[in-house]
Amino acid sequence: MKISEIEPIVLSSKEKGAATWASSMILVKVVTNNGLVGYGEAVPTLRVISVFNAIKQVSKAYVGKEVEDVEKNYHEWYKQDFYLSRSFESATSVSAIDIASWDILGKEFGAPLYKLLGGKVRDRVPVYANGWYSDCVTPLDFAERSKEVHARGYNAMKFDPFGNYFNWIDEKGLRESEERVKAVREALGEDAGVLIEHHGRFNSKSSQLIAKRLEKYNPLFMEEPVHHEDVDGLREYRSRTKVRVALGERLVSLKEAYFYVSEGLVDVLQPDITNIGGVTVAKKVVDVAEARDVEIAFHNAFGPVQNAVSVQLSSTVNNLLSLENFYDWFPQWKRDLVYNATPVEGGHVKVPEKPGIGVEVNEKLVDELKTSPEALEVKEEPVWVVGGTWKGYLK
Numbered sequence: 001m002k003i004s005e006i007e008p009i010v011l012s013s014k015e016k017g018a019a020t021w022a023s024s025m026i027l028v029k030v031v032t033n034n035g036l037v038g039y040g041e042a043v044p045t046l047r048v049i050s051v052f053n054a055i056k057q058v059s060k061a062y063v064g065k066e067v068e069d070v071e072k073n074y075h076e077w078y079k080q081d082f083y084l085s086r087s088f089e090s091a092t093s094v095s096a097i098d099i100a101s102w103d104i105l106g107k108e109f110g111a112p113l114y115k116l117l118g119g120k121v122r123d124r125v126p127v128y129a130n131g132w133y134s135d136c137v138t139p140l141d142f143a144e145r146s147k148e149v150h151a152r153g154y155n156a157m158k159f160d161p162f163g164n165y166f167n168w169i170d171e172k173g174l175r176e177s178e179e180r181v182k183a184v185r186e187a188l189g190e191d192a193g194v195l196i197e198h199h200g201r202f203n204s205k206s207s208q209l210i211a212k213r214l215e216k217y218n219p220l221f222m223e224e225p226v227h228h229e230d231v232d233g234l235r236e237y238r239s240r241t242k243v244r245v246a247l248g249e250r251l252v253s254l255k256e257a258y259f260y261v262s263e264g265l266v267d268v269l270q271p272d273i274t275n276i277g278g279v280t281v282a283k284k285v286v287d288v289a290e291a292r293d294v295e296i297a298f299h300n301a302f303g304p305v306q307n308a309v310s311v312q313l314s315s316t317v318n319n320l321l322s323l324e325n326f327y328d329w330f331p332q333w334k335r336d337l338v339y340n341a342t343p344v345e346g347g348h349v350k351v352p353e354k355p356g357i358g359v360e361v362n363e364k365l366v367d368e369l370k371t372s373p374e375a376l377e378v379k380e381e382p383v384w385v386v387g388g389t390w391k392g393y394l395k
């Protein structure tokens with residue numbers, strides 16, 4: 001079965017989600033010469049136009065290829081694109097096409113993805129909540145909202161308590177962040193998972209001060225505590241703190257993931273299937289992590305296709321910690337965009353049994369929401385911030 005057509009589709013709506021990127025989505029539709037259709041998804045942050053164009057470029061290498069040859073096709077692009085290991089746009093494009101190819105493979109064999117990957121090790125995937133704390137600023141805001149989320153069945157949740165501090169943090173920032181974390185820990189009790197998101201924005205000295213202040217609240221992990229490229233800063237952080245480190249959403253290749261695992265720089269690896277290289281690379285990354293007892297918690301922030309493929313893969317991962325989940329904080333259209341959806345019940349998602357990624361795309365809604373790629377607005381509250389949490393800081 002040959003790939004005959006690849007179409008990048010930008011979707012957007014005025015309905016706001018948890019963050020700036022949440023109101024748009026990049027879907028990739030792959031069609032074969034005998035009419036099978038598969039869907040993938042690419043990363044929709046401040047690069048919507050360049051990712052859309054990159055998908056068109058990568059498509060030139062994939063059209064005409066056998067859709068079943070996921071391994072060969074990825075390596076052909078690895079050979080072609082001198083900059084794949086450096087280009088997030090290239091990596092997310094190849095990932096989206098790879099996900100759609102696996103979706104087609106499942107449909108061809110009439111099997112959900114997990115069966116093609118060696119079978120599942122669990123029927124329900126444990127998830128943690130993210131995106132739940134829009135407009136939370138005071139410790140009380142965080143405490144009340146986290147209680148509501150807990151009552152919905154989530155026993156673990158992630159949040160960024162650091163307001164608009166960037167690179168450096170001072171005593172006031174440390175105190176305010178500590179008050180928020182303390183409020184959530186007290187609201188949830190000792191057994192819940194409290195996950196601290198740093199969004200990779202601090203220098204090592206500042207994040208070490210943070211770790212010393214927050215370790216008494218027993219965070220499940222500290223996510224991206226230092227700037228992504230600051231490997232020496234991360235080594236210093238590792239040697240001077242006792243907290244568990246999670247990272248991985250910006251990794252774009254197997255070798256990059258291998259580096260963090262083999263150097264002992266990470267406890268919880270968070271590959272994103274939409275930019276690590278699709279299912280083809282993600283499953284290898286999982287194995288590399290397992291060899292060093294590093295746990296997996298896929299980054300899963302964007303849309304329902306990414307969510308579906310992440311649920312399928314998570315069901316097969318022996319060393320899974322949890323899967324990130326924005327599902328209940330998606331704008332409604334992202335839930336409506338797929339049939340046989342994957343709701344969160346009791347902090348878990350049931351693994352769908354439909355072929356491929358396990359959900360079908362609502363093509364009527366795709367036609368309604370389809371738009372031309374446009375640059376996202378740049379606001380004082382950056383794209384990675386959960387909306388409204390900088391309110392107290394903006395002039």
Ligand SMILES: O=C(O)[C@H](O)[C@@H](O)[C@H](O)[C@H](O)CO
Pocket residue numbers: 019021045130197199249299300301324383384385
């Ligand atoms: O862990 C996460 O879910 C991410 O850090 C998100 O919070 C970011 O905002 C997004 O990935 C930006 O592209």
Ligand SMILES: [Mg+2]
Pocket residue numbers: 197199223224249
């Ligand atoms: Mg993150």
